[in-house]
Amino acid sequence: MSTCPHNSKPEDIVHEEGAQLDFSRDMSYGDYLNLDAILNAQKPLSPAHDELLFIVQHQTSELWMKLMLHELHAAIRLIAADELQPAFKMLARVSKIMEQLVHAWDVLATMTPPEYSAIRPYLAQSSGFQSHQYRCIEFAMGNKNAAMLKPHQHNAERLAVVRAAYEAPSLYDEALRLLARRGLAVPQSHTQRDWTQAYEASDEVEQAWLQVYRHPKDHWDLYQLGEELTDLEDAFRLWRFRHVTTVERVIGFKRGTGGTGGVSYLRKMLDVVLFPEIWRLRTEL
Numbered sequence: 001m002s003t004c005p006h007n008s009k010p011e012d013i014v015h016e017e018g019a020q021l022d023f024s025r026d027m028s029y030g031d032y033l034n035l036d037a038i039l040n041a042q043k044p045l046s047p048a049h050d051e052l053l054f055i056v057q058h059q060t061s062e063l064w065m066k067l068m069l070h071e072l073h074a075a076i077r078l079i080a081a082d083e084l085q086p087a088f089k090m091l092a093r094v095s096k097i098m099e100q101l102v103h104a105w106d107v108l109a110t111m112t113p114p115e116y117s118a119i120r121p122y123l124a125q126s127s128g129f130q131s132h133q134y135r136c137i138e139f140a141m142g143n144k145n146a147a148m149l150k151p152h153q154h155n156a157e158r159l160a161v162v163r164a165a166y167e168a169p170s171l172y173d174e175a176l177r178l179l180a181r182r183g184l185a186v187p188q189s190h191t192q193r194d195w196t197q198a199y200e201a202s203d204e205v206e207q208a209w210l211q212v213y214r215h216p217k218d219h220w221d222l223y224q225l226g227e228e229l230t231d232l233e234d235a236f237r238l239w240r241f242r243h244v245t246t247v248e249r250v251i252g253f254k255r256g257t258g259g260t261g262g263v264s265y266l267r268k269m270l271d272v273v274l275f276p277e278i279w280r281l282r283t284e285l
């Protein structure tokens, strides 16, 4: 046993430091965090050792998505209210969460094809494709697609949540409305559109962003907004890429539990561009 640099025994330290040890009357750590509910929410269906990894990886991703949505929705509201500084802080947090989820794939990548195959029959048709929080994030980021409402039609409460995200202006829509309020020439087709439609890139919008990027000192906060959006999409792209690579190493080119071609579907999603003019303008600078 290693010795402590001081004279007290470890159990004495706890007393000497005054740690509270009796929680018969007070709220404890586990009470505050509702840990009984969280730690009892893993219900493996198979006898396979590796199913717990699979469940924990998905559940923790969903918890981080919950926080992302909390931050994203607040950031969208703040941009609409011209309060950019607090919105920037929230967007930076969303990017960092996404980066963390990118690294989280390393843990799941320790699952080998035979380990996954032992679980696969128990998953039936359930797939991340049906994650309503992920769909809300995609919608809030502007990737609108009516077909993605369908997997939630059997659950009225969830459908209402996803539909609200589908019908609301996205982060990018609000960013463009802000540019217009600041006098930049964003066409009306892009400030007052049907928010449920997929975003279409426009040369005028690219010119508006180019004004910002060519004269950053005149538009410093919009310039910062442009870079926050770039960080966010950059992290999102990395997440999609690590997902498809992890899927390929675990299931190869087998079909997904959600019914798609699997890797073929996920590769198509790599082509989605959320904030097109923000990327295009770089060629012009």
Ligand code: HEM
Pocket: 057, 058, 061, 062, 108, 111, 116, 127, 128, 129, 130, 131, 134, 243, 246, 247, 250, 251, 255, 256, 257, 258, 259, 260, 261, 262, 263, 265, 266, 269
């Ligand atoms: C070994 C683990 C995994 C495999 C084999 C896998 C496989 C797949 C496949 C094949 C799809 C396409 C839809 C389908 O046909 O099922 C998909 C979609 C999806 N998966 Fe995973 N996945 C894994 C882990 C994860 C994790 C940990 C998450 C985190 C929440 C996740 C979230 C998603 C999401 C959100 C989609 C929808 C993507 C979109 O529509 O763009 N997946 N997954």
